[in-house]
Amino acid sequence: MQTLNFLNSPLITHNFSNEEKEHISTYFTFEKHPKKATLLHGGKICKNLYFVNKGCLHLYFIDQNGTQRTTQFALENWWLTDFLNFPLQTTTEFYIDTVERSEVLRITTDQYNQLLSDHPHLEPYFRKTFEIGYGAALQRIKYMQSYTKEEMYLYFAEAFPHFVNRVPQYLLASFLGLTPEYLSELKKKNIS
Amino acid sequence: MQTLNFLNSPLITHNFSNEEKEHISTYFTFEKHPKKATLLHGGKICKNLYFVNKGCLHLYFIDQNGTQRTTQFALENWWLTDFLNFPLQTTTEFYIDTVERSEVLRITTDQYNQLLSDHPHLEPYFRKTFEIGYGAALQRIKYMQSYTKEEMYLYFAEAFPHFVNRVPQYLLASFLGLTPEYLSELKKKNIS
Numbered sequence: 001m002q003t004l005n006f007l008n009s010p011l012i013t014h015n016f017s018n019e020e021k022e023h024i025s026t027y028f029t030f031e032k033h034p035k036k037a038t039l040l041h042g043g044k045i046c047k048n049l050y051f052v053n054k055g056c057l058h059l060y061f062i063d064q065n066g067t068q069r070t071t072q073f074a075l076e077n078w079w080l081t082d083f084l085n086f087p088l089q090t091t092t093e094f095y096i097d098t099v100e101r102s103e104v105l106r107i108t109t110d111q112y113n114q115l116l117s118d119h120p121h122l123e124p125y126f127r128k129t130f131e132i133g134y135g136a137a138l139q140r141i142k143y144m145q146s147y148t149k150e151e152m153y154l155y156f157a158e159a160f161p162h163f164v165n166r167v168p169q170y171l172l173a174s175f176l177g178l179t180p181e182y183l184s185e186l187k188k189k190n191i192s
Numbered sequence: 193m194q195t196l197n198f199l200n201s202p203l204i205t206h207n208f209s210n211e212e213k214e215h216i217s218t219y220f221t222f223e224k225h226p227k228k229a230t231l232l233h234g235g236k237i238c239k240n241l242y243f244v245n246k247g248c249l250h251l252y253f254i255d256q257n258g259t260q261r262t263t264q265f266a267l268e269n270w271w272l273t274d275f276l277n278f279p280l281q282t283t284t285e286f287y288i289d290t291v292e293r294s295e296v297l298r299i300t301t302d303q304y305n306q307l308l309s310d311h312p313h314l315e316p317y318f319r320k321t322f323e324i325g326y327g328a329a330l331q332r333i334k335y336m337q338s339y340t341k342e343e344m345y346l347y348f349a350e351a352f353p354h355f356v357n358r359v360p361q362y363l364l365a366s367f368l369g370l371t372p373e374y375l376s377e378l379k380k381k382n383i384s
Contacts, residue, residue: 083327135275137329
């Protein structure tokens with residue numbers, strides 16, 4: 001049986017039996033990917049939702065200048081897809097790549113719908129997960145509205161030091177909208 | 193019985209009986225508010241979730257310069273709260289005001305938890321609603337990363353003309369991070 005780490009989440013309130021867990025695991029495909037593997041390709045149909053068991057993914061797009069811009073990171077225990085196009089199985093503009101060697105659970109739209117219909121006790125878990133995701137995204141928009149890119153870096157460095165140290169600097173720069181060179185200067189100033 | 197417009201959503205798949213609908217309505221308080229009424233106050237505990245039956249709400253914060261900055265609008269058939277603090281009943285930095293005379297359904301955190309526990313057939317509706325909300329917020333972050341404020345206005349004017357014409361111009365400016373004067377210039381240029 002695959003390891004379903006999400007069933008250990010504090011957002012899970014139902015007590016799933018071993019038989020149920022085993023059945024739930026059949027909806028997922030367990031995958032190991034090397035660093036920088038592309039799991040979702042811009043311009044293609046978005047038909048998979050990913051859960052990060054180990055490692056890190058990022059959701060990004062290619063801007064008008066041909067530059068990669070990271071919109072969202074997903075570390076362990078996060079779900080990632082293009083949440084607008086995944087339910088509809090429509091074309092996405094987003095890419096998803098692994099940032100590190102990663103172990104993920106993959107589920108297709110059809111399997112996901114079937115899973116929730118067969119195991120309705122999972123509904124509250126996904127509802128609460130997306131409630132938090134939506135709330136965190138609005139909070140991030142608030143930061144983008146109120147902080148300069150420099151202030152945003154200082155905020156992230158203080159609030160999420162582990163994240164800032166773990167993620168490659170060129171991706172952190174892409175996430176914040178800074179050049180890698182400028183981010184490196186900022187980091188030096190912040191340390192000294 | 194209160195009008196529960198959300199039960200007519202295409203995201204509702206369960207066929208609720210009239211008795212169920214009547215029972216669901218008992219969890220909500222139906223409220224009519226004049227224009228510019230404050231429903232959520234920054235610095236206070238966030239303990240209500242709102243559904244817009246008629247009218248328009250906006251979620252905003254006060255920035256370092258004392259200026260209101262709109263993070264999210266909610267027109268008819270949208271839910272609005274601080275989705276991070278509402279489940280926890282913790283202090284919010286956000287305000288919610290009516291933009292127009294509005295009719296809303298209000299539900300407290302405790303009532304909401306009770307509603308979903310008593311009527312689990314509502315879970316998929318809320319899960320899908322927040323899936324879309326999360327996806328739309330990530331899409332908006334993508335636009336904030338790729339467009340200048342001017343391009344963002346042109347995008348909104350083309351994609352959501354009804355919204356751009358309905359919302360007061362000073363709030364649209366606050367949402368886009370422009371001064372009302374500059375937005376007015378942009379609109380003139382765009383029309384001519």
